[in-house]
Amino acid sequence: xxxxxxxxxxxxxxxxxxxxxxxxxxxxxxxxxxxxxxxxxxxxxxxxxxxxxxxxxxxxxxxxxxxxxxxxxxxxxxxxxxxxxxxxxxxxxxxxxxxxxxxxxxxxxxxxxxxxxxxxxxxxxxxxxxxxxxxxxxxxxxxxxxxxxxxxxxxxxxxxxxxxxxxxxxxxxxxxxxxxxxxxxxxxxxxxxxxxxxxxxxxxxxxxxxxxxxxxx
Numbered sequence: 001x002x003x004x005x006x007x008x009x010x011x012x013x014x015x016x017x018x019x020x021x022x023x024x025x026x027x028x029x030x031x032x033x034x035x036x037x038x039x040x041x042x043x044x045x046x047x048x049x050x051x052x053x054x055x056x057x058x059x060x061x062x063x064x065x066x067x068x069x070x071x072x073x074x075x076x077x078x079x080x081x082x083x084x085x086x087x088x089x090x091x092x093x094x095x096x097x098x099x100x101x102x103x104x105x106x107x108x109x110x111x112x113x114x115x116x117x118x119x120x121x122x123x124x125x126x127x128x129x130x131x132x133x134x135x136x137x138x139x140x141x142x143x144x145x146x147x148x149x150x151x152x153x154x155x156x157x158x159x160x161x162x163x164x165x166x167x168x169x170x171x172x173x174x175x176x177x178x179x180x181x182x183x184x185x186x187x188x189x190x191x192x193x194x195x196x197x198x199x200x201x202x203x204x205x206x207x208x209x210x211x212x213x214x215x216x217x
Contacts, residue, residue, distance in 0.1 A: 003140040008069050009061055015054035017069070017076040019046065021125025022053075026191025027161045027200040030183050034100075037092050040186060041193060053123075060086055060122060068141055075137035077124035079145060082117025082154050099182050104159070107204055111177050111214050112155060118206075119149055121158035142172040146207060155208040166203050174205040175215035 008014060022028040023046065032052045033044055057078060061067055064084030068077045080086045090097045112118055124141065126134050149156050158174070160166040166176065183199030206212060 002143060003070050003136055005068050005070055005140050005144040008067050008073075010069075010073075011054050011057040011061065011067070013073045014057045014067050014069060014076045014078075015050055017073045017127045018053045018057075018123060018125045019050040020127040020129045021076075022049075023128065025162070026187070026189070027183075027202070030187060030191055030200065031161070034091055034093060034096050034182075035088070056122070065122070068144070070137040070140045071133045073127070074130055074133040075124070075126040075141060077141050077145075078122040080120040080122065082119060082152060085120065086122075096182060099180060103180070104178075104204060107178050108157065111206060111212050112157070113212070117152055117154040119145055119154060119156045121145075121156060124158075138168065138172070146173065146209075149207065150209045153209075155206050155212065157204070157206050160203040160205050161200065163201075166205070169205050169207075172207070174207045175211050176203045176205050177212075177215050178204040179216075180204065 029044065029049060030040070032049050033040060036052055038044055057067055060078050060080065063086045065078055065080045065086050068079065069075065088101075090101065108118070124138070126137060145156060156174070158169065160169050170176070179201060180203070181199050181201050184197065185195055185199070186193070186197060187199060188194040188197035189200065206215070
């Protein structure tokens with residue numbers, strides 16, 4: 001039986017779940033700091049990361065996005081809908097802006113047919129500190145939004161920021177359309193400052209009931 005997906009405006013509980021989901025994610029920490037223009041060499045505690053996540057929950061919700069939760073905030077996702085996209089601000093790092101905003105949006109135009117709407121999954125995570133729940137929660141959220149996308153003949157777009165995440169999304173029907181890198185020559189794969197660091201690999205992934213042409217096998 002599929003679990004109930006609820007929409008919420010409880011940003012604090014949503015952020016707590018997401019913070020626990022990304023406790024050991026240098027890639028997510030890097031993105032949060034970049035989005036908020038926090039220098040990479042500046043200490044940024046997990047409590048501060050949590051406050052950033054809460055801000056993003058509020059920012060996206062205020063601008064028309066949906067915050068979905070399952071199993072009493074064990075799993076949380078933030079989605080924009082085809083009727084209301086959210087324009088996030090540019091950072092003060094032009095190289096990062098080019099990679100994460102301009103280049104990715106050019107790929108949207110390349111792969112998503114003109115006139116087709118899309119949902120955008122900004123973030124999804126399961127509370128890894130709560131070992132008593134979790135089974136079926138990702139499925140509930142993905143099935144809910146896939147059905148809506150199917151009914152609208154729309155697609156769902158996201159960025160997978162780890163190989164593990166990519167595999168999860170592939171399991172739920174997403175296809176990989178581009179591999180990209182951010183943080184190169186700034187940090188290593190552990191998020192440590194490194195002028196020769198490899199940064200982080202990520203993937204632009206799209207779901208459509210009839211996979212759109214151009215995906216990478």
